[in-house]
Amino acid sequence: MRRFLVTFFIVLSFACSQNGLAQHALQHLSEVLFGETVIKVARSTKPPTSSESSVIFSLMYTEKFLVVFSIIKDIRFINTFTAPEEVKIVSADFKSDDVSIIFILFSNGNVVELNYVAGGWHETSRVPNPNTFANAQKIIGDAVYILKSGKVYASRDTAKTWAIDTTNIGTEYVQDVTVDTSFYGWVATQSRNLYYQHPDSNVWHKDTSFTTTGFPQAIFVDRKGRMFVSTTASANYVWMSTNKGSSWANTSSGITETITSFGDDAFGNIYAVGIGSRAYRLSNLALPWISIADSINAQAYLPSTAKIINSISGDTTLYAATRYGMFQSTDFGANWVHSPNQLQSQAHIFYTPVVKGGNYYFVSTNLGIYRVKAGDTTSEKVYPKQGYIWGVNVLMSDSAGNVYANIPFKTGPSTSIFYTFKSTDQGTTWVPDTAGHGALGINAGTQTFDFWVDRQGTQYLGGNGKFYTKKPGQSWKLDTLGLGLKSGQYVKAVILLC
Numbered sequence: 001m002r003r004f005l006v007t008f009f010i011v012l013s014f015a016c017s018q019n020g021l022a023q024h025a026l027q028h029l030s031e032v033l034f035g036e037t038v039i040k041v042a043r044s045t046k047p048p049t050s051s052e053s054s055v056i057f058s059l060m061y062t063e064k065f066l067v068v069f070s071i072i073k074d075i076r077f078i079n080t081f082t083a084p085e086e087v088k089i090v091s092a093d094f095k096s097d098d099v100s101i102i103f104i105l106f107s108n109g110n111v112v113e114l115n116y117v118a119g120g121w122h123e124t125s126r127v128p129n130p131n132t133f134a135n136a137q138k139i140i141g142d143a144v145y146i147l148k149s150g151k152v153y154a155s156r157d158t159a160k161t162w163a164i165d166t167t168n169i170g171t172e173y174v175q176d177v178t179v180d181t182s183f184y185g186w187v188a189t190q191s192r193n194l195y196y197q198h199p200d201s202n203v204w205h206k207d208t209s210f211t212t213t214g215f216p217q218a219i220f221v222d223r224k225g226r227m228f229v230s231t232t233a234s235a236n237y238v239w240m241s242t243n244k245g246s247s248w249a250n251t252s253s254g255i256t257e258t259i260t261s262f263g264d265d266a267f268g269n270i271y272a273v274g275i276g277s278r279a280y281r282l283s284n285l286a287l288p289w290i291s292i293a294d295s296i297n298a299q300a301y302l303p304s305t306a307k308i309i310n311s312i313s314g315d316t317t318l319y320a321a322t323r324y325g326m327f328q329s330t331d332f333g334a335n336w337v338h339s340p341n342q343l344q345s346q347a348h349i350f351y352t353p354v355v356k357g358g359n360y361y362f363v364s365t366n367l368g369i370y371r372v373k374a375g376d377t378t379s380e381k382v383y384p385k386q387g388y389i390w391g392v393n394v395l396m397s398d399s400a401g402n403v404y405a406n407i408p409f410k411t412g413p414s415t416s417i418f419y420t421f422k423s424t425d426q427g428t429t430w431v432p433d434t435a436g437h438g439a440l441g442i443n444a445g446t447q448t449f450d451f452w453v454d455r456q457g458t459q460y461l462g463g464n465g466k467f468y469t470k471k472p473g474q475s476w477k478l479d480t481l482g483l484g485l486k487s488g489q490y491v492k493a494v495i496l497l498c
Contacts, residue, residue: 101113135149259272399455
């Protein structure tokens, strides 16, 4: 078991340099993301200031990795940046007026600046004040803005010094901040207001043409300068301005939920991601919005209301940043496939310790359950065979090599219920082990139960005032012998004394 873990992390260390940026000539951005939950996809909207005019930049990031995609004289490169172990990447974006600069905001408040010079990216650390910006939410801009706890902070000397930037906003709670194609700053507040700021000023001005009954949630400016604001009101989920905020039109037709993020592509299509698992496309600004997330949701072993997609953006190929890694589409989101990636099985997030069953070691990741033979470095996804799951928090085995898990069983295109599963062939096939569930009234699933298996293969489920056992070859039974559990009492651990 220990040998497998060491081998596994050596693979990761080769892929992502611990010294910051490493450059690889790879075909797809997603090849270094390891199937992580991808938070955002972003694209530069202005050529770099360097002499290499034929350079196009894009970036993607997860909580631990930032990936910069560069096309230099028709050659594609990927640069990867690894966050320090003790922090997560909260936000990252290009400097609005100079895309040869990227700012990365960490969860402890530190800001790292990456500079593109002479064909490569170089790291410069900036530490504004961890106590001030710890747990901040976003970094963006020309004058660089950081959003934290409803307030905007600004730096006008490339992240060297910072000051709170709320002149004319006062005590209004800022929900989101962005920068338009003319480098004006924009903020949306929970007082149902929009404000803008000239790039050479530190004063915010109210956009009096914007009126809405809902609370603004996200503000976005596409590469053509068109603006979109989402709100919580069902009658006006999305507002659009094509004249830099001089007037606004309700463009909500087809949207059925509050929108949390927007994106665009090289063809002028706009994409919106909802608070649930839905995503939408608006083509040629012609309503209604079209739902485009069905083929992603069909591959997810989660209820349809779960948040699966974080953001969508792209150029000729469209990318969706999801909790299952990166998906891509070449038909404007009508169909999605998991981005090509021979390392997807080596997911960075693990939900259980490594478990040995027979000749294999098993691990639960944010893509599914994988197995690998002792001494081997190539892992295989064994559940689900098609599609993806996450959050399988219990994976156990018995002395006979059988493997057990409390995992979701797909009951419809986008619905699932957790049940106890068992594999008697070292993960090749998985069968629900639910004999007796009906008589016990636990057909609604076992997600709320704690689950254990001892070395003899006896299974245990513990819930609110309930404790169930199942011996090999028998049905599940309510075990009340000597326990006397009452409502509010739970069995939280089972230890077999041999």
